[in-house]
């Protein structure tokens with residue numbers, strides 16, 4: 001997971017028919033005789049285009065896998081709109097068209113794992129209706145719109161038979177609620193499922209060579225400068241620049257599994273070269 005890009009609410013979501021629909025739901029919601037309908041206006045292309053851009057060309061907000069835009073259309077509601085698992089909550093229907101509640105997720109994370117789960121730490125403060133402020137809730141799920149997931153989730157890498165396998169873990173220094181939040185998020189959207197563990201490993205292939213070359217080049221350059229061999233040092237600078245570009249490209253947020261790629265270079269002490277886009 002990485003933090004998603006801040007973008008403006010599409011004008012489409014502010015149109016009167018959407019507000020009208022919410023007014024109707026508000027009137028229907030307390031009547032058990034009426035099955036209220038929440039039309040999927042969030043699937044409108046104007047909304048999906050903006051979500052696609054905010055999620056670095058359509059990456060899943062949870063697993064960071066690149067999705068197929070046409071075969072896997074899944075607009076995700078951070079707070080579920082129709083019900084909340086293990087509670088009698090009617091769902092956060094009033095946020096069904098709220099830009100800040102919409103994310104872009106893959107089918108596996110959204111449907112196979114998250115579904116209508118939305119546990120919070122302060123259950124007694126859950127916003128059970130539209131009059132209450134949902135912002136006082138403390139969700140167990142990391143919200144990549146508001147928080148930097150890298151503050152919570154790190155990775156543990158193992159190598160077997162020449163292949164890397166990368167599992168998500170709560171960052172080791174975390175304690176208490178933050179640690180629980182990291183673990184709950186990993187569990188809730190299935191971030192340690194086998195397919196992702198392998199695919200993250202594949203995303204690291206070739207990066208070790210780049211990192212090792214960069215460390216070597218920087219060391220050589222430092223030694224040459226200390227020996228006063230400025231011209232030789234300058235020739236190595238070109239190699240450093242080339243490797244810096246490669247690290248920048250490898251950690252560009254449009255790349256799948258950018259979170260683990262970034263952590264990989266940070267662990268090498270090469271954080272100043274990672275993409276800051």
Ligand SMILES: [Zn+2]
Nearest residue numbers: 060063106109
């Ligand atoms: Zn996903």
